[in-house]
Amino acid sequence: MAIAQIYPSLLAADFGRIADAARAVEGRADWLHVDVMDYHFVPNLAFSGDTVTALRAATETPLDCHLMISDPDRWAPGFAERGAANVTIHAEAVENLPRTTEAIRAAGARTGLAVKPATPVEGYADDLHRFDLLLLMTIEPGFGGQTFMDSVLPKIQAARRLLDQRGLDLWLQIDGGVNAETIERAAAAGVDVFVAGTAVYGLADPGAAVEALRAQALR
Ligand code: DX5
Numbered sequence: 001m002a003i004a005q006i007y008p009s010l011l012a013a014d015f016g017r018i019a020d021a022a023r024a025v026e027g028r029a030d031w032l033h034v035d036v037m038d039y040h041f042v043p044n045l046a047f048s049g050d051t052v053t054a055l056r057a058a059t060e061t062p063l064d065c066h067l068m069i070s071d072p073d074r075w076a077p078g079f080a081e082r083g084a085a086n087v088t089i090h091a092e093a094v095e096n097l098p099r100t101t102e103a104i105r106a107a108g109a110r111t112g113l114a115v116k117p118a119t120p121v122e123g124y125a126d127d128l129h130r131f132d133l134l135l136l137m138t139i140e141p142g143f144g145g146q147t148f149m150d151s152v153l154p155k156i157q158a159a160r161r162l163l164d165q166r167g168l169d170l171w172l173q174i175d176g177g178v179n180a181e182t183i184e185r186a187a188a189a190g191v192d193v194f195v196a197g198t199a200v201y202g203l204a205d206p207g208a209a210v211e212a213l214r215a216q217a218l219r
Pocket residue numbers: 009010011012033035066139140141142143144145146175176177178195196197198199
């Protein structure tokens with residue numbers, strides 16, 4: 001049975017009122033998703049370590065940092081030091097996977113492995129034990145508001161089987177295009193953790209949107 005956690009993505013919030021956006025889902029969102037982009041790994045720029053420090057002071061909700069940056073080996077541990085509860089690095093960007101995951105954990109955070117839609121999970125099967133979370137992107141990373149890629153559903157099902165067969169206790173997370181319509185088939189495919197930006201902050205009551213998405217995932 002999937003656990004159906006909902007992580008609102010602050011990328012879809014009003015950038016002039018990020019702390020208010022965090023508080024708008026306090027007590028209702030499981031964690032908050034903080035996208036970090038560098039104009040290099042993806043063609044967009046978003047939150048930084050200073051954002052994480054500011055959010056840490058503004059909310060009790062644990063922070064899930066999704067690093068869409070080049071050279072995560074260098075930068076990822078700093079996000080853990082600033083109080084992120086989880087730091088996810090992209091498989092396509094990391095150089096020394098064992099060293100970087102150990103550094104993130106030594107700094108006190110959980111750690112996740114993210115893969116873009118076209119990156120197979122199988123090549124990382126023997127590294128998954130180093131992680132607490134596996135993020136399967138359901139859009140090309142870089143921008144919110146894109147359409148959920150149904151073509152990723154078989155990959156989600158295969159990843160679910162792989163985790164279960166190997167007895168790996170990772171949370172299976174998806175990010176991109178999650179909404180009241182797509183969340184049901186993703187949940188059926190075995191997703192535990194749903195990141196949702198537009199489907200939370202695009203609505204008048206973000207807290208109620210979180211509750212509605214969780215209910216849809218558990219149907
Ligand atoms: C995009 C980000 C996502 C983004 C999702 O690369 O990683 O977290 O905010 O946005 P929606 O939910 O609108 O697709």
